[in-house]
Amino acid sequence: MSFSDLIHLDPPPVASVPVTRPSLPPLEDLLPYLQDIWSSGQLTNGGFYVNRLEEELKVYLDVPNVSLVTNCTLGILLALRALGITGEVITSPYTFVGSANAIVLAGATPVFADIDPMTLNLSPKAVAEQITERTQAILAVHCYGIPCDVEALQAIADRHSIPLIYDAAHCFGVKVGGRSILDYGTCSIISFHATKVFNTFEGGAVFSSNPQLNQAIRRLANNGIIDEEKVNDVGLNAKMSELRAAIGLAQLPYVSDEIAKRLTLVDAYLEGLSGVRGLRFIQPPPNVAHNGYMFPIIVEAEYPITRDMLYENLKKNGISARRYFYPIVTDFPPFADAPSAGLEALAVARRAAKSVLCLPLFPSLDSAVQKHIIEIVRNPLR
Ligand SMILES: Cc1ncc(COP(=O)(O)O)c(C=O)c1O
Incomplete structure (x- = not known):
């Protein structure tokens, strides 16, 4: 088998919409x-x-x-x-x-x-x-x-x-x-x-x-x-x-454009998801020039389904979202015994890990696909 045969092997199966895609220069x-x-x-x-x-x-x-x-x-x-x-x-x-x-x-x-x-x-x-x-x-x-x-x-x-x-x-x-x-x-x-x-x-x-x-x-x-x-x-x-x-x-000349595309997608998410009961957004204050790295939503109790149900629902539709960060570091065995890792002390972090979901966001995310994601998140019971 030659190298060119190898690189034409079928790629492993992936969700049709990944949570992120790497930016690459030509x-x-x-x-x-x-x-x-x-x-x-x-x-x-x-x-x-x-x-x-x-x-x-x-x-x-x-x-x-x-x-x-x-x-x-x-x-x-x-x-x-x-x-x-x-x-x-x-x-x-x-x-x-x-x-x-x-x-x-x-x-x-x-x-x-x-x-x-x-x-x-x-x-x-x-x-x-x-x-x-x-x-x-x-x-x-x-x-x-x-x-x-x-x-x-x-x-x-x-x-x-x-x-x-x-x-x-x-x-x-x-x-x-x-x-x-x-x-x-x-x-x-x-x-x-x-x-x-x-x-x-x-x-x-x-x-x-x-x-x-x-x-x-x-x-x-x-x-x-x-x-x-x-x-x-x-x-x-x-x-x-x-x-x-x-x-x-090679990538640096493209990065400002890539950030601008990310920010346009962030705006579209914010507009498309505004007013949905039980969803909160973590957005930078007005004096911050942001980079649109992620689009995290917080799924609160008033939302019709839990964060994990929404995650599964998106997955069933071929959309990969990410529970980022979940679990929190102190849930991992090497850190679980730290005296500071007590349940009470880290209550906000624990709650965040159970309610945050990062939606797909990358410069080449197609706006029709984004609309489809927004539609699912707006109407998770449909
Ligand atoms: C908050 C945070 N810190 C550190 C890292 C580690 O970065 P690297 O993979 O470059 O070591 C990551 C990676 O995703 C991260 O999200």
Whole structure:
């Protein structure tokens, strides 16, 4: 069997409408990069394209320092290591499990605090209640790219002189009052995973206003190597390759258009679903320039069926929605025994995990298909 036979095998069955589809640049845009990589022979180790993508991201995202890494999970881990965090880190249970995994793998201990019912982001009040002398950092997540209460969290971090790290996995292009969301806190880590607004297939980056911190992260991402003869810290291999950086560079010219298409689809969802009893929307405040990463709806008790019934109903119609985030991190065995994982303490996060459903949203979502989705969600009993 030849390679071309292999690539023409039937793909595995998928729902006819996926919850998301990766954005890809035209293949021909990538070819010059590939030719260049093939002729230079430089595949990794901080090559030309990694440096160029860092420079272009600084301009596009309006941030002073960027370190590209293999993915967001390792970016968080490296940020914690670079900041010397080995004690307790207050974080959200309403996130992708990678946020908490990174804390544990950095040698620190996650302490979970509840979320705000309106934004589903870490509640500053809950954070303040969890702070002790053992707390060494806060890791807050801007869920769906909707900014946390950055002022209140910063005030807590300042009061206790601890770093405030943002898991900004969902935040490509998000701005608050004209300022990049990645510019807040001690540092922010973004994901360039296939499902994100901007992807390098897999990838991520750490942003900060501190060039030394970015340099330390770059070094730790290269196994702590300072030069041929010097290694002072234990790092790991979390470098981005030239190929992935090239994919990012080829994609960057298209991303503003892709975000605009997402936002048009968000508006159509909001219009089509307005007035449906028992549905609530998590939308950014007016001073936020959003990226339309996800369209989460909250299915409340007044809606005619439960969230899970709606999920199944859509599935029966070939539409894949996502219960994101469900279950919460503290429902997973590695985190279930954390003293902060008690049922009472995380009541808002638990409720959110049972009621949130993300509807399909990606730039190429056909508007007729979107209307069909809206119709099902508006009339789930029909
Ligand atoms: C909130 C959040 N944090 C971290 C990650 C991990 O990102 P990556 O897959 O790039 O490691 C994700 C991935 O979806 C995420 O949603």
